[in-house]
Amino acid sequence: MTTTNVALLGFGNVGRAFVRLLAEKRASLAGRDGLDLRLKAVLCARGGILAGEGEDVPDLAGADREGLAGHPRFERGLNPGAVLRRLKPGVFAECISSPPETGEPALGHLREALSRGWHAVTADKGPLAADAGGLREAARAAGTGFRFSAATGAALPAADIALFSLAGAEIESIQGILNGTTNFVLTRMGRGESYEEALAAARRLGIAEPDPTRDVEGLDAAVKLLILSNLVFGESRQIGDVRVRGLSAATADEARRAAAAGRKIKLLASAVRRGGRTELSVEPAVLDAGHPLFGVDGAEKGVTFFTDTMGAVTVSGGKSDPRGAAAAMLKDIILLLGSRRP
Numbered sequence: 338m339t340t341t342n343v344a345l346l347g348f349g350n351v352g353r354a355f356v357r358l359l360a361e362k363r364a365s366l367a368g369r370d371g372l373d374l375r376l377k378a379v380l381c382a383r384g385g386i387l388a389g390e391g392e393d394v395p396d397l398a399g400a401d402r403e404g405l406a407g408h409p410r411f412e413r414g415l416n417p418g419a420v421l422r423r424l425k426p427g428v429f430a431e432c433i434s435s436p437p438e439t440g441e442p443a444l445g446h447l448r449e450a451l452s453r454g455w456h457a458v459t460a461d462k463g464p465l466a467a468d469a470g471g472l473r474e475a476a477r478a479a480g481t482g483f484r485f486s487a488a489t490g491a492a493l494p495a496a497d498i499a500l501f502s503l504a505g506a507e508i509e510s511i512q513g514i515l516n517g518t519t520n521f522v523l524t525r526m527g528r529g530e531s532y533e534e535a536l537a538a539a540r541r542l543g544i545a546e547p548d549p550t551r552d553v554e555g556l557d558a559a560v561k562l563l564i565l566s567n568l569v570f571g572e573s574r575q576i577g578d579v580r581v582r583g584l585s586a587a588t589a590d591e592a593r594r595a596a597a598a599g600r601k602i603k604l605l606a607s608a609v610r611r612g613g614r615t616e617l618s619v620e621p622a623v624l625d626a627g628h629p630l631f632g633v634d635g636a637e638k639g640v641t642f643f644t645d646t647m648g649a650v651t652v653s654g655g656k657s658d659p660r661g662a663a664a665a666m667l668k669d670i671i672l673l674l675g676s677r678r679p
């Protein structure tokens with residue numbers, strides 16, 4: 338059995354789901370994967386709890402954000418640097434929100450964790466959009482591992498398909514439906530609803546964020562595309578390199594016209610290799626029934642990799658909520674710790 342320390346940064350929706358999942362999966366992790374994951378630190382923006390020698394953090398499975406901050410063991414001002422210095426290196430699991438332009442503060446914390454010999458996993462798109470290549474390089478230099486499945490569509494295993502299942506093939510282009518909210522809205526508009534009606538339904542069903550601006554403007558899909566594309570094509574493009582056009586009121590008419598012709602409008606994220614460089618775009622596009630992503634409807638997401646030797650390979654689905662994201666972080670940890678090999 339391998340015993341590994343886990344330090345968690347972020348105790349919001351994803352962080353709490355991750356804590357619950359660790360408790361729920363303890364027996365199967367031990368039995369099937371030979372892993373004993375010890376949760377030694379949980380941190381939020383205000384401080385956190387660091388377990389002492391020979392103990393785990395107290396049971397937080399039922400706690401909300403304020404429950405953590407109000408816990409008698411909570412140390413105000415405790416920061417990731419102190420935790421990373423004080424514990425024996427294991428896995429640093431990061432799930433805060435950082436902007437894609439700078440990636441901070443997560444970028445600095447991830448760099449520090451890797452340089453101190455920790456493996457790292459993240460669900461946070463910000464540090465990946467800013468410098469995923471640098472983080473992967475830092476992990477290689479330190480002899481540790483760095484994975485970020487949850488950042489490219491929660492439980493949708495897009496990055497893993499590209500990295501492992503298509504090994505040896507040349508990926509020539511990527512097309513994806515990478516945002517569930519916009520896909521839901523477009524699906525409803527194709528059935529005759531207005532933009533406002535469809536967005537209101539997405540809000541009612543808890544699919545759309547309280548402020549869905551980043552989704553409907555195409556920015557969330559653009560960041561996910563950028564992360565996937567940089568990973569697949571080994572580039573370090575920045576968010577400003579993605580041509581982005583989101584949904585607008587006019588899209589409702591387009592969606593209705595497309596439906597009448599047996600087609601669908603999708604917010605299509607594309608990365609296409611041209612002349613040794615990748616062209617990146619996110620915009621509404623008309624798909625006909627033969628397109629591999631035609632059937633990806635509602636809040637579902639999907640991605641197709643077009644390759645030279647394996648044809649077009651599509652993956653779709655995967656839970657797109659905090660539990661799905663936490664499960665993708667756990668998968669990354671299992672894969673990093675090496676208990677499953679082909």
Ligand SMILES: NC(=O)c1ccc[n+]([C@@H]2O[C@H](COP(=O)([O-])OP(=O)(O)OC[C@H]3O[C@@H](n4cnc5c(N)ncnc54)[C@H](OP(=O)(O)O)[C@@H]3O)[C@@H](O)[C@H]2O)c1
Binds near residue numbers: 346402434442487657
């Ligand atoms: N929600 C999903 O379904 C989902 C799916 C895939 C990926 N993600 C990504 O996962 C990440 C977390 O999402 P979430 O929904 O859990 O967010 P959230 O509910 O807003 O929680 C954010 C957490 O990060 C902490 N935090 C914020 N700024 C911090 C800082 N500077 N230093 C340390 N901690 C800080 C907050 O601390 P306080 O409690 O003190 O404010 C809070 O615990 C995001 O990057 C998101 O894009 C989310």
